[in-house]
Amino acid sequence: MQYLLRVFLKQVKPEFSQKFDSPQAALTARCAASQKKFCICGASPTAAMAHALLSFRVMANDTSFQNSGPQSPFFHLMSEADQIQVQELPEAALSQERSFLVKIKQRTPEATPAQKPKDYLSEADLLLANGDYLLARNLFSYHLKKNLRDERAMEGLGICFLKLNEILAAKKCFKALWEIHQKARHAIYLGLCYVQEQNTEAALALFAKVGSTNEIESPLRYEYFKAYGNQLMVAQKWDAAEAEYIQALKEVPHSAAVLVNLGTLALQRKKTTEATEFFKRALATDPGNSKALCGFGLVDLEKGSHETAGIFFEKSLDQDPQNALALRFLIHLKMSSPNTQGLKSRINTFLQQEPKHGEIRLAYATLLLQENRFSEALEQADEALKVMPQDPRILKIKKLLTQNRHWGMG
Numbered sequence: 206m207q208y209l210l211r212v213f214l215k216q217v218k219p220e221f222s223q224k225f226d227s228p229q230a231a232l233t234a235r236c237a238a239s240q241k242k243f244c245i246c247g248a249s250p251t252a253a254m255a256h257a258l259l260s261f262r263v264m265a266n267d268t269s270f271q272n273s274g275p276q277s278p279f280f281h282l283m284s285e286a287d288q289i290q291v292q293e294l295p296e297a298a299l300s301q302e303r304s305f306l307v308k309i310k311q312r313t314p315e316a317t318p319a320q321k322p323k324d325y326l327s328e329a330d331l332l333l334a335n336g337d338y339l340l341a342r343n344l345f346s347y348h349l350k351k352n353l354r355d356e357r358a359m360e361g362l363g364i365c366f367l368k369l370n371e372i373l374a375a376k377k378c379f380k381a382l383w384e385i386h387q388k389a390r391h392a393i394y395l396g397l398c399y400v401q402e403q404n405t406e407a408a409l410a411l412f413a414k415v416g417s418t419n420e421i422e423s424p425l426r427y428e429y430f431k432a433y434g435n436q437l438m439v440a441q442k443w444d445a446a447e448a449e450y451i452q453a454l455k456e457v458p459h460s461a462a463v464l465v466n467l468g469t470l471a472l473q474r475k476k477t478t479e480a481t482e483f484f485k486r487a488l489a490t491d492p493g494n495s496k497a498l499c500g501f502g503l504v505d506l507e508k509g510s511h512e513t514a515g516i517f518f519e520k521s522l523d524q525d526p527q528n529a530l531a532l533r534f535l536i537h538l539k540m541s542s543p544n545t546q547g548l549k550s551r552i553n554t555f556l557q558q559e560p561k562h563g564e565i566r567l568a569y570a571t572l573l574l575q576e577n578r579f580s581e582a583l584e585q586a587d588e589a590l591k592v593m594p595q596d597p598r599i600l601k602i603k604k605l606l607t608q609n610r611h612w613g614m615g
Contacts, residue, residue: 287312329361338365356386363394372401389415393429400432405439412436427456431463443470461491468500477504495525502534511538526554529565536568540575548572563592570602579606 288310329344342365348358363378379395382388396411412433418426434449447470453463468483481504487497502517515538521531532555539548552569556562566589573582583606590599 326355326358326361329358333361333364336368338368341365342369354385356382360391360394367394367398367401370401372398389418390421390425393421393425397428397432400436405436408432408436409440423456427453427460430456431460431466434463434466438466438470443473446470459486459490461487461494461497464490465494465496465500468497469503472500472503472507475507477507480504493524495521495528495531498524499528499531499534502531506534506538514538522551526551527558529555529559529562533564533568536565536572540572545572545576560588561592563589563596566592567596567599567602570599574602574605582606 288308290308292306292308294306325344325348329341329348332338332341332344342362345358345362345365349355349362352358359378359382363375363382366372366375366378376395376398379391379398382391383395392411392414396408396415399405399408399411412429415429418429421429430449430453434446434453437443437446437449447467450463450467450470454460454467457463464483464487468480468487471477471480471483480500484497484500484504487494487500491497498517498521502514502521505511505514505517515535518531518535518538521528522535525531532551536548536552539545542548549572552565552572555565556569559565566585570582570585570589573579573585582602586599586602586606590596590603593599
């Protein structure tokens with residue numbers, strides 16, 4: 206390919222020419238992206254032009270220049286050139302405007318081997334394993350658009366939804382998998398969705414269908430045994446719950462969560478010594494475990510040691526201000542205390558994060574009623590009633606407050 210270029214030449218300034226052997230002329234060019242002028246020098250107009258073209262070629266292949274703005278098509282030709290030849294035309298040799306014939310030989314494109322299709326599913330699995338659930342979800346969804354019945358992709362997508370607390374979407378995935386494949390792992394995941402929805406009956410029904418877990422990986426087996434035990438605890442099936450917790454400990458022997466649950470189960474059976482041992486083991490594994498500290502408080506409360514129980518509840522809340530059980534019992538213990546300012550601060554901190562916690566609202570209303578702060582007590586009782594309509598304890602407090610004529614003192 207041949208191109209005719211007309212350029213403007215100027216004499217090189219003395220201080221600039223010192224940098225070259227014996228330059229006679231320079232090209233004034235303008236960068237297409239930045240609009241800045243620059244000089245390219247050479248021993249002759251032809252050499253200056255050759256230097257300029259080589260500079261264009263370097264700039265055309267420079268990533269920062271490519272991203273800096275619009276460029277002339279000539280830059281693209283320079284970037285693809287294999288050889289460049291420059292010949293000055295004799296016309297108007299004495300004028301400042303010169304003409305050059307530029308011959309460009311393009312590179313022969315190399316044959317590129319056929320690329321394998323990108324394995325989005327493997328990338329999604331890797332993202333899921335690293336906890337990048339949003340990106341993994343997007344890749345699983347993309348793959349399912351091509352193959353809607355892909356079991357691996359559907360399960361991965363369901364797990365992402367479950368981890369992102371998008372329970373309804375997760376349920377749809379695992380329901381479809383359970384109906385089609387009837388695999389134990391799909392029953393477990395669907396049951397975990399019902400656990401998140403606090404649907405104990407549905408969760409227990411799914412968990413009961415799991416059967417053998419020999420082919421399920423250990424982390425999922427642990428989650429299954431622990432969740433099954435928790436739901437059996439809610440259903441007050443103590444012996445069955447204990448059996449599941451013991452299975453969970455076989456998967457993770459030092460699980461503080463399971464040890465706390467076993468301690469709580471022992472407390473339900475009034476076995477305070479056994480409960481204490483479980484809570485000790487939990488703290489040995491996780492020294493700041495709020496639930497284990499709360500468990501010690503419950504043990505002391507069961508023994509009638511109210512002062513030490515209160516200390517443990519305080520320690521529990523220091524570790525986790527949102528431990529509702531510890532806060533409820535601390536409110537009960539300090540109901541008649543002459544100074545409840547610190548307790549109220551803990552309650553307000555809790556309610557900032559969980560404003561719809563009815564039990565804490567009710568306990569707070571009871572505390573305020575005890576202190577004759579009637580208007581504030583009524584406010585808390587009304588909020589509690591929104592969460593727990595027709596609760597007889599709240600209705601009783603509201604009746605007492607309605608009969609009281611001294612709200613202004615609150």
